[in-house]
Amino acid sequence: MPFNSVNTNVGAMVALQNLNATNTELANTQTRINTGKKVANAKDNGAIWAIAQNQRATSGALNAVKESLSRGQSTVDVAISAGETISDLLLQMKEKALAATDTTLDTNSRTALNDDFVALRDQIGKAIANAEFNGANMLKAGGVQIQSLANANGTSVISVAAQDLSLTNGLGNTGVSTTASISTISLATDMVTAVDLAITKVSSVLSTLGTGSKSLASHLSFISKLQDAIDAGVGNLVDADLAKESAKLQALQTKQQLGVQALNIANQSPQTIMSLFRG
Known part of the structure; x- marks a missing residue:
């Protein structure tokens, strides 16, 4: 050399x-x-970059899952609010129906009670018709069943069944229909029983909807934590x-x-x- x-x-x-x-x-x-970042592109470390990209895709997909769950929960919560209103209206209707069974009532008093009863009945119809969120109504006849995404692959859903409380179907087949009336003692007596059944029916519906809403909220919380964990994992790989x-x-x-x-x-x-x- x-x-x-x-x-x-x-x-x-x-x-x-x-x-x-x-x-x-x-x-x-x-x-x-x-x-x-220590791995900003595929040239830095191809294997780690590919793993990180896959996890980023999963994290991004979980945003859609969270949106679906939030939308579903909101729809169920609107139905619950309407159901609670219906339950309160039924309590008032029972009071009117029971009062109308009094045989000593004069015609004017019975008419006044029936007018109040009909007004409450019609208010139930309005509550059901307006129990809608994002175009979905769970309480009307042929209501929408909620099916929210449960995972990033779209292979699993959380379902909450629709609950038919429409007056056209007798409010869950209890007898409280669009023509419900307490204009006579006989009708009032029958309506006391029908309203009792309706109150029980609505309470059962609210229990079902409440359980569904809780399930959606619980899974939404889990998905948020899962997404945070995935994002942290990606950070550990590339940051x-x-x-x-x-x-x-x-x-x-x-x-x-x-x-x-x-x-x-x-x-x-x-x-x-x-x-x-x-x-």
Whole structure:
């Protein structure tokens, strides 16, 4: 190997190689600090990047699951609110029906009670018709069954069945229909029984809807935690330790300065050959 040559400066070559390696490592460190990631693209680490991308896809899909669950819960909660209103109206209707069974009532009093009863009955119809969220009504005839997404693959759903409380079907086949009346003692007597059945029916419906809403809320909470865990896992895979990178940056900057000095020294070595030719 020509140690004393003006054509080949081995020392400068080695110094330049080391300096280039330091500059490359320094650039990588600066990129990690700028992006906050140790794996920013497939070139950094193909396997880890692919795993992270798959998990990002799952996390993104869980946003749709959360939206579906929230929408379903809101629809059920609207139905519950309507059901509670119907239950309160039925309590008042029972009071009117029971009062109308009194045989001593005169015609005007019975008519007044019946008018109140009919008004309450019609209010139930309005409550059912307006128990709608995002175009879905669970209480009307042929109501919508809630089927909310339960996983990121769309292969599982959480269902909450529709509950028919429409007056056209006798409020759950209890006898409280669109023509319900207490205009006579006989009708009033029958209606006391029918309203009792309706109150029981509505209470059962509210229990079912309440359980469904709770299931949706519980799963929504789980999905939120699952998404957070996935996002944290992705961060563990690709995020850079900025404290470590900061310390490394300072070390590499110092190493770069020393490399430049070493290259300058190596570049000066051919000049020593001139001393061999001095007399």
